[in-house]
């Protein structure tokens with residue numbers, strides 16, 4: 001199984017809750033899930049994994065570099081698999097929906113601005129808080 005290999009590669013022992021949670025993050029149509037989202041999805045799939053276990057496993061996944069945690073304003077922390085390249089996020093303030101985007105102009109300008117201040121860019125995290133246009 002792919003999940004078993006991913007766990008081993010990350011230095012984690014293969015346990016059933018870890019496999020189930022990793023599968024859920026992989027297969028769910030939502031790339032950004034809170035611990036509650038993962039818990040509910042597992043319940044709906046008939047999997048018996050408690051919320052406390054989901055929290056603990058997601059924290060272990062984060063420490064092992066398998067997932068990235070985002071603490072967006074006004075919501076729960078959401079987790080996404082660390083398998084995609086760099087991107088930024090938009091968060092809808094009404095629905096909490098998370099939208100990914102990547103813009104080469106923004107990426108370029110950020111580097112230039114940092115350079116103008118005598119630095120080099122190490123990392124960045126851009127979050128736009130948005131609302132559906134009426």
Ligand SMILES: [Zn+2]
Nearest residue numbers: 080087089100
């Ligand atoms: Zn993302």
